[in-house]
Amino acid sequence: MLSFKDFGRACVVALWFMVLTFPLMVIKVNPIDRVITWRWHNMVWVGVGSFLCYLASRAWQIHRDARLRRIRLGQEEEKEPLSRRILQNPSIYRPLLAAGALFFLAFPGLxxxxxxxxxxxxxxxxxxxxxxxxxxxxxxxxxxxxxxxxxxxxxxxxxxxxxxxxxxxxxxxxxxxxxxxxxxxxxxxxxxxxxxxxxxxxxxxxxxxxxxxxxxxxxxxxxxxxxxxxxxxxxxxxxxxxxxxxxxxxxxxxxxxxxxxxxxxxxxxxxxxxxxxxxxxxxxxxxxxxxxxxxxxxxxxxxxxxxxxxxxxxxxxxxxxxxxxxxxxxxxxxxxxxxxxxxxxxxxxxxxxxxxxxxxxxxxxxxxxxxxxxxxxxxxxxxxxxxxxxxxxxxxxxxxxx
Amino acid sequence: MLELKKVSTYYGNIQAVRDIDLRVEEGEIITLIGANGAGKTTTLMSISGIVPPKRGEILFRGRPIHGLSPDRIVALGICQVPEGRHIFPDLTVAENLDMGAFLRRDRKEVARDLEYVYSLFPILRERRNQPGGNLSGGEQQMLAISRALMARPQLLLLDEPSMGLAPLVTRQIFEIIRQINREQNTTIFLVEQNANLALKVADRGYVLETGRITMHDRADALRANKDVQRAYLGI
The missing domain is CATH 1.10.3470 (ABC transporter involved in vitamin B12 uptake, BtuC)
Structure with missing residues (x-):
């Protein structure tokens, strides 16, 4: 599970991204009217967005580590990567291939x-x-x-x-x-x-x-x-x-x-x-x-x-x-x-x-x-x-x- | 079978091998012993053409081979097991062995040789579908020797097969080197730091010091020699 420390880290990441994107996302200079628009709401979006992104990637990481540990302990079978499962199973990749071929052949008409x-x-x-x-x-x-x-x-x-x-x-x-x-x-x-x-x-x-x-x-x-x-x-x-x-x-x-x-x-x-x-x-x-x-x-x-x-x-x-x-x-x-x-x-x-x-x-x-x-x-x-x-x-x- | 006449090899301006004279007879095991940096590996590299000699002649069955490219030399029947094994880490054991037979087109004979190396090293058969990089050091050395055997060489150049291996594994590998020499009648040129073991296996030996051959004799005579004992056998 996500720990308190992860939330702390997420805050730091969010702050870092807010500072990083500050010049690009917040300041907007209008050289004709000679005014600067401060778009503070963008900063909020960046902050919230990066905060959530970090937590999501962290949760995924924890989930993956836990799974790897279970595999090592022999409690769970190791799964083959998705791409390999698709490519080595004719009943999956043949229809996929046919659909792809059809799509590409019909492309100019569509x-x-x-x-x-x-x-x-x-x-x-x-x-x-x-x-x-x-x-x-x-x-x-x-x-x-x-x-x-x-x-x-x-x-x-x-x-x-x-x-x-x-x-x-x-x-x-x-x-x-x-x-x-x-x-x-x-x-x-x-x-x-x-x-x-x-x-x-x-x-x-x-x-x-x-x-x-x-x-x-x-x-x-x-x-x-x-x-x-x-x-x-x-x-x-x-x-x-x-x-x-x-x-x-x-x-x-x-x-x-x-x-x-x-x-x-x-x-x-x-x-x-x-x-x-x-x-x-x-x-x-x-x-x-x-x-x-x-x-x-x-x-x-x-x-x-x-x-x-x-x-x-x-x-x-x-x-x-x-x-x-x-x-x-x-x-x-x-x-x-x-x-x-x-x-x-x-x-x-x-x-x-x-x-x-x-x-x-x-x-x-x-x-x-x-x-x-x-x-x-x-x-x-x-x-x-x-x-x-x-x-x-x-x-x-x-x-x-x- | 193989003859080196006044061979000198350089790395840039640095001379690593100085006027070496050396003979290998058909069917024997000869060993080249010496300390670090004496020029043992360079001598082998000169024979296999990877570092071609600057001066001197190398004759294989009376035919000059210095100046030929490494792949031509392998095609003539000289195969090298490089120092530090150099197996292909991402290829499976079976594919590694198959690379050894790269120049051969006689599929039946290749299949038979494969059986032979599997009989020499049964562990390789067990691991044939594992990537070479996953093997232990000893197994990698076995793979490297087997891969060279797959080229069916007349002359096998072995560069420090004992490097980084446990004494027990080393002894096992040396036992098999002898077996290859006996069963396949493969002439073997062995370069070793472990002089004691090398001289036990070999028929004749050469001692290399700072790029020069200082002594050569029958292996048992060298083992009995006082200077060799002091310098290389630690007696």
């Missing part, structure tokens, strides 16, 4: 073009997340410059279309290949680096690509970008804007399914096992005869390929690219998706991408507080579920015996 457009963006981030998941989640190489490959893909389409008139479908694989090449290019100098050092170099790489695009005017048209990029074609049929958005939506759905299929196969393959091993212990990896160089480079290249292809789709969707779309913040968001979803977990990454991209959109009702709420969700998530939404369930492969 909702407006605006909603469809947002969903396309979210699906693009699903693919980006799955791509980065190979590098960060599976192979354990912290890459903070992932957006560079995204930029390579987008500019590949923009430039090849501008200069050579190449179409979307031709450039899609080229964009992927180019990004893979850049992945290997980045891979070589960082082969010997790990952890923080690797993160810094990849961060630098991302910035280099962005700065080149921004400053090499003759090549990339600088900050003004490249416009009038054609949308994806469909056997030369003319489409209205609405139609082409719907088309792009289904194309993206196909892309997501393709990515899930390939990434899943990769993770359970020989190279996937080598990646897992590399993440766990490099020396042991070498002692087992795993080619460290090739394993790392394939991780970078295969991760980058997806970013390149999504880049092409991005350019086709917005019909305009400029370097401002490829800032570090993008890399950070994609990394957030991977970490929040659960490193190495495909289902988790998909859910996280949808949540992270859709949440800020639907939080627009909260207008200026939406990023605040978004940040709070991230913090709360990492405090209570550091392993991600769906902790990675690796397919345990068995060696045939006898």
């Amino acid at each position: 909702f407006s073009t605006y909603q469809t457009n947002i969903m396309i963006t979210a699906l693009m981030y699903v693919v980006l997340g799955l791509g980065l998941n190979i590098v960060v989640g599976v192979a354990g190489l912290l890459d903070l410059g992932y957006v560079a490959f995204y930029a390579v893909g987008a500019y590949a389409y923009a430039l090849l279309n501008l200069h050579f008139g190449l179409g979307f479908w031709t450039v899609l694989p080229i964009g992927g290949l180019l990004a893979a090449t850049f992945g290997i290019l980045l891979g070589f100098p960082v082969l010997r680096l790990r952890g923080d050092y690797l993160a810094i170099v990849t961060l630098g790489f991302g910035e280099i690509i962005r700065l080149i695009l921004e400053n090499w005017n003759e090549f990339s048209h600088g900050p003004s970008g490249i416009s009038n990029i054609p949308r994806p074609g469909f056997f030369g049929i003319q489409m209205s804007l609405d139609q082409s958005i719907t088309y792009l939506y289904y194309l993206m759905i196909g892309m997501v399914l393709f990515t899930i299929f390939v990434v899943n196969r990769l993770q359970n393959s020989r190279i996937g096992r080598a990646w897992f091993a590399l993440r766990e212990d490099e020396i042991a990896c070498q002692a087992m005869g795993i080619d460290k160089t090739r394993t790392k480079l394939t991780a970078f290249a295969l991760g980058a390929t997806w970013a390149g292809m999504v880049g092409v789709i991005f350019a086709a969707k917005t019909t305009f690219v400029n370097p401002a779309s490829f800032t570090f913040l993008e890399s950070a968001i994609i990394l957030c998706i991977v970490v929040l979803g659960g490193m190495g977990s495909i289902v988790g990454v998909i859910i996280a991408a949808l949540v992270l991209i859709l949440l800020p959109e639907y939080l627009r009702a909260f207008s200026e507080y939406r990023m605040l709420v978004f940040g709070a969700v991230l913090v709360i998530m990492m405090v209570f579920r550091p392993q991600g939404i769906v902790a990675n369930i690796r397919k345990t492969y068995r060696v045939e015996e006898g």
Whole structure:
């Protein structure tokens, strides 16, 4: 049960939050009338809110500790986590999957073009997340410059279309290949680096690509970008804007399914096992005869390929690219998706991408507080579920015996 | 089988191994003993290619292997059990063992070798579905040795298998090292700080001091040697 001490702590927490949010929530300066409105009622709300939140989280904690103690004493069975129970029980996840598939297939018919457009963006981030998941989640190489490959893909389409008139479908694989090449290019100098050092170099790489695009005017048209990029074609049929958005939506759905299929196969393959091993212990990896160089480079290249292809789709969707779309913040968001979803977990990454991209959109009702709420969700998530939404369930492969 | 000729290995500018000459014959157990920082692990790392030597030659069955990448060296049949075990903590015991057979494609033979290591260490069979990180130190060492055996090496490089283990477990592991050598005819290169035990198991021994080989002889002769007794056996 909650003790007297908990109430005391809750008071301190409430006071702390009241002080912390004081400038933001209470003071409102109106520079035109030159008056300050003091919104003291907001302070009361913050105080009461944080007081109750603290008590609720504390009660939950006590409940959980008590349960853990009972499990340790053998009075209660240990329950499998909810996500795992769902994912390992076909009679639960099959209907869920079917409902999800139906929802996504019917989406453009049910909702407006605006909603469809947002969903396309979210699906693009699903693919980006799955791509980065190979590098960060599976192979354990912290890459903070992932957006560079995204930029390579987008500019590949923009430039090849501008200069050579190449179409979307031709450039899609080229964009992927180019990004893979850049992945290997980045891979070589960082082969010997790990952890923080690797993160810094990849961060630098991302910035280099962005700065080149921004400053090499003759090549990339600088900050003004490249416009009038054609949308994806469909056997030369003319489409209205609405139609082409719907088309792009289904194309993206196909892309997501393709990515899930390939990434899943990769993770359970020989190279996937080598990646897992590399993440766990490099020396042991070498002692087992795993080619460290090739394993790392394939991780970078295969991760980058997806970013390149999504880049092409991005350019086709917005019909305009400029370097401002490829800032570090993008890399950070994609990394957030991977970490929040659960490193190495495909289902988790998909859910996280949808949540992270859709949440800020639907939080627009909260207008200026939406990023605040978004940040709070991230913090709360990492405090209570550091392993991600769906902790990675690796397919345990068995060696045939006898 | 394995021959080191004037091998020198550096970490940056620091020379850890100085002009080492060493021979390992087919089917024997040889041991390299020495104090902390004498260069024992570095010698092993040079052979396995993880820290390639700067000068000198390493020949395996008459073929030079210095300068080859570690994975090529493993493919030739030299497998290392790294110091401090280095098992994969999040993979299960069975998956750890499977990683050992990473380069092999003969599934039937792999399955047979798996049976063999399970017969050597029955505890691993019991724990095959547990993550490697949950095993005790001794069990992890058993797993590390088993994992290396799964590569079916001709030459097994063992780096301090006794590190951090209880005397009883150490003795058990050394017993099995001998058994592997006998039954599989695997040549074993054993690096040890526990000189007494190592010399009991080995056929021949080398003594390493500050990167140089100062003595080499039959293992029983080394055990009887006054200098070795004073310096390493504590007699």
